[in-house]
């Protein structure tokens with residue numbers, strides 16, 4: 001059986017808390033995280049629990065000013081983590097686990113500030129004119145998580161390879177986030193949010209009424225979705241170049257996370273209007289199947305062949 005290195009009981013308890021949060025709330029990413037050895041699994045759970053907290057503030061029912069002050073409090077906590085000022089017996093398990101993770105792994109912690117910046121964009125109710133504008137948001141809320149995850153995974157490359165790996169991890173984050181935006185069109189509209197770029201909406205006649213997730217008569221909603229699906233696929237193809245740079249189990253984790261989201265994209269492509277009816281999801285057995293394929297390296301081999309042929 002795998003052993004975790006000896007750690008003080010409060011730190012162990014803090015990680016157990018974060019792993020429970022991940023198991024209960026990361027409906028898709030938990031499948032990949034479970035494939036990691038204990039130390040990396042704990043670290044990813046700490047990152048997930050912190051990110052969940054930030055995300056929940058943004059999505060919650062508080063007034064915008066209260067959201068802003070909660071987010072600033074989270075930023076202060078991050079500052080304490082950065083200065084290594086969180087005690088092992090602090091009452092906040094997410095702080096304890098994140099501080100321990102930051103001691104063990106070379107995390108680019110600025111990525112968590114970017115996440116907070118991204119959620120602040122949500123609180124301000126920002127909309128995006130172009131894909132470049134939306135990309136800035138996606139880099140904050142997802143690219144940054146990819147780069148932080150890479151700090152946990154490590155790479156088998158030198159300094160120049162590490163830079164490329166960070167770019168691929170960031171791109172994979174963009175692919176996941178764009179998929180997430182397509183999947184959650186209806187739910188986001190319920191929160192009064194439209195993420196898809198205004199110029200894409202206009203191109204497919206979908207501008208009017210989009211906030212209610214009910215495209216106007218004559219709109220080419222399927223055309224819009226297919227356009228964004230192609231964009232997401234290109235991002236996946238580029239981001240998958242990360243896989244051969246990772247050790248086997250980190251690669252399996254990434255292949256499972258990305259593989260599950262790619263299958264969501266396939267479903268959305270087959271039936272674009274499904275995202276207007278409700279949340280598109282995969283059955284648990286399909287997610288487990290994708291995770292097992294990730295562990296056996298099947299997806300990684302298949303994808304790198306496709307990537308080499310420029311067709312992933």
Ligand SMILES: CC(C)=CCC/C(C)=C/CC/C(C)=C/COP(=O)(O)OP(=O)(O)O
Nearest residue numbers: 027028142145146149169172173176177180
């Ligand atoms: C290299 C690497 C690991 C890159 C991936 C980075 C990563 C995990 C980005 C997260 C982006 C995303 C779509 C979050 C949604 O989380 P959620 O909890 O709302 O998702 P859910 O609704 O699908 O459960």
